[in-house]
Amino acid sequence: MIRDKFPMLKNNPSLIYFDNAATTFKPQEVIAKINEFYTNSTTNINRGDYDLSYKISNEFENVREIVRTFINATSVNEIVFTSGASASLNTVAYGYGLTNLKKGDIILTSESEHSSSILPWFRVADSTGAIIKYIPLEKDGSFSIENFKKSMSDKVKVVALAHISNVLGYIIDIKQISSIAHSYGAIVSIDAAQSIGHIKIDVKDMDVDFLSFSAHKLYGPSGVGVLYGKYHLLESSNPYFYGGGSNITYDNCGNLKLKNSPYKFESGTSNIEGVLGLGRAIEFLNENDFEKLILKEKELTRYFIQEISKLDNVILYNPKTDSSIITFNIKGIFAQDVCVYLNRHNICVRSGLHCAKILAKVLETEGTIRASISFYNEKSEIDRFIEVLKNVTLDKCLEDIL
Amino acid sequence: MIDKEIKRQIIIDHYSTPRNFKEILAENYKVVDLQAKSCVDSFKIYLDIDEEVIKDFKFQGKGCAISTASISILSKMLIDQKVEVALEIIENYLKMIQGNEYDEKKLEELVAFDGVKNQIARISCASLGANGLKEELKKYGKTK
Numbered sequence: 001m002i003r004d005k006f007p008m009l010k011n012n013p014s015l016i017y018f019d020n021a022a023t024t025f026k027p028q029e030v031i032a033k034i035n036e037f038y039t040n041s042t043t044n045i046n047r048g049d050y051d052l053s054y055k056i057s058n059e060f061e062n063v064r065e066i067v068r069t070f071i072n073a074t075s076v077n078e079i080v081f082t083s084g085a086s087a088s089l090n091t092v093a094y095g096y097g098l099t100n101l102k103k104g105d106i107i108l109t110s111e112s113e114h115s116s117s118i119l120p121w122f123r124v125a126d127s128t129g130a131i132i133k134y135i136p137l138e139k140d141g142s143f144s145i146e147n148f149k150k151s152m153s154d155k156v157k158v159v160a161l162a163h164i165s166n167v168l169g170y171i172i173d174i175k176q177i178s179s180i181a182h183s184y185g186a187i188v189s190i191d192a193a194q195s196i197g198h199i200k201i202d203v204k205d206m207d208v209d210f211l212s213f214s215a216h217k218l219y220g221p222s223g224v225g226v227l228y229g230k231y232h233l234l235e236s237s238n239p240y241f242y243g244g245g246s247n248i249t250y251d252n253c254g255n256l257k258l259k260n261s262p263y264k265f266e267s268g269t270s271n272i273e274g275v276l277g278l279g280r281a282i283e284f285l286n287e288n289d290f291e292k293l294i295l296k297e298k299e300l301t302r303y304f305i306q307e308i309s310k311l312d313n314v315i316l317y318n319p320k321t322d323s324s325i326i327t328f329n330i331k332g333i334f335a336q337d338v339c340v341y342l343n344r345h346n347i348c349v350r351s352g353l354h355c356a357k358i359l360a361k362v363l364e365t366e367g368t369i370r371a372s373i374s375f376y377n378e379k380s381e382i383d384r385f386i387e388v389l390k391n392v393t394l395d396k397c398l399e400d401i402l
Numbered sequence: 403m404i405d406k407e408i409k410r411q412i413i414i415d416h417y418s419t420p421r422n423f424k425e426i427l428a429e430n431y432k433v434v435d436l437q438a439k440s441c442v443d444s445f446k447i448y449l450d451i452d453e454e455v456i457k458d459f460k461f462q463g464k465g466c467a468i469s470t471a472s473i474s475i476l477s478k479m480l481i482d483q484k485v486e487v488a489l490e491i492i493e494n495y496l497k498m499i500q501g502n503e504y505d506e507k508k509l510e511e512l513v514a515f516d517g518v519k520n521q522i523a524r525i526s527c528a529s530l531g532a533n534g535l536k537e538e539l540k541k542y543g544k545t546k
Contacts, residue, residue: 401528
């Protein structure tokens with residue numbers, strides 16, 4: 001059983017973990033890989049004078065190839081290792097945006113974006129005089145391709161969107177977005193933090209220009225992520241931080257010649273064990289038939305929606321979710337009070353605005369509860385969760401502190 | 403130690419009908435901006451302090467039952483109190499929340515939160531208003 005491969009699940013049999021959009025558990029093999037690096041293979045990379053460094057440098061570079069295949073990029077030079085999706089998104093904004101945008105250019109985004117996807121562009125707009133515009137959402141908070149088309153113009157230079165909204169879980173058709181954006185000469189930067197572990201991604205088919213994601217939402221370690229960029233766009237971008245490993249030469253007159261992508265973006269010692277862990281996580285998904293796991297996740301989400309819809313005390317915000325994110329509230333009880341009650345029943349869900357503060361206005365609520373499913377969840381866990389939720393009252397939420 | 407049922411009633415009463423719940427725009431009011439670090443709780447407390455006495459205390463915002471009810475009770479207790487006395491009440495309340503020794507007599511309805519110390523996830527909810535008030539009042543008070 002797939003659950004047996006995750007120590008967190010094996011060691012905590014009574015825990016119901018429905019916070020997979022925040023982070024995912026790691027398979028034993030990923031943990032073992034990191035452990036192996038620290039116990040037998042600790043070295044820095046790209047110092048090829050001794051076997052150990054040479055071996056780990058090769059392994060590290062091989063992960064670029066594993067990632068390239070996983071998302072179907074053209075070349076390993078399009079795969080930049082970062083510290084996570086936020087760092088990747090910042091690299092796009094500061095690296096591409098600051099270099100290529102000018103006064104009056106439009107950065108087009110939506111009201112359901114995660115702060116990591118939108119805040120770097122705030123700064124870029126401040127520095128360049130570019131303007132941020134928002135594509136109006138549908139009434140239910142979902143993305144409207146019609147509104148997107150209406151928002152497009154020759155002035156739009158960047159379209160920055162999340163593949164899956166981390167609050168409402170709606171999936172955006174990136175292929176269509178790219179085709180429309182490109183017809184106006186705009187580039188498309190996608191925040192794939194929520195989609196990478198739940199949808200098969202093909203950057204060539206989507207024709208996306210930049211794509212950012214974290215390893216820890218893909219069953220890999222924290223503190224490591226990927227920026228995919230079309231090579232010519234990475235070449236026309238500057239790093240937003242500088243240091244060792246990124247340059248070919250520099251002198252005391254201030255002349256600097258940077259390496260080509262991806263190395264110019266990877267100053268300083270990389271999170272080597274993190275990258276190796278990411279490689280192992282992707283191999284794990286490949287070996288366990290990732291597409292089949294995705295189907296299982298979809299089936300579980302459908303069941304979750306079907307069961308939670310039966311409860312009268314629930315307000316469900318995204319009954320049409322097409323990812324594994326379910327967002328709801330209990331009538332008359334503040335989201336956090338409910339989450340604390342669920343915690344008492346060993347159920348992990350998330351309350352809050354989920355880092356998408358503009359969306360609160362659209363949903364007309366100050367906070368929601370988000371449950372997010374992984375393929376390692378079980379129907380029986382959903383049944384237990386529904387049973388607990390059915391009986392929740394404000395009184396019961398306070399029980400712990402009385 | 404008061405009865406569980408009474409504690410429940412106090413909290414639910416102050417959560418469902420918070421006292422002194424009103425936005426104030428008048429310039430003579432000090433605004434204390436409360437933003438929780440790890441949740442969405444967000445309040446503003448409006449204080450009218452004159453000659454080291456809290457003449458008025460209003461608040462507005464959104465938060466869980468614990469944070470809302472605790473600020474509501476504090477508002478009721480601190481109006482017309484000297485800053486010095488208010489700080490004593492707040493310090494005493496925070497001691498209770500953190501599981502230290504405290505003087506029950508000074509806390510009135512705030513004793514409804516005496517069980518919070520056992521729930522690590524709720525300590526920040528119960529302390530949100532008190533911590534913000536303490537910071538602000540320290541600027542006026544003679545005591546720490």
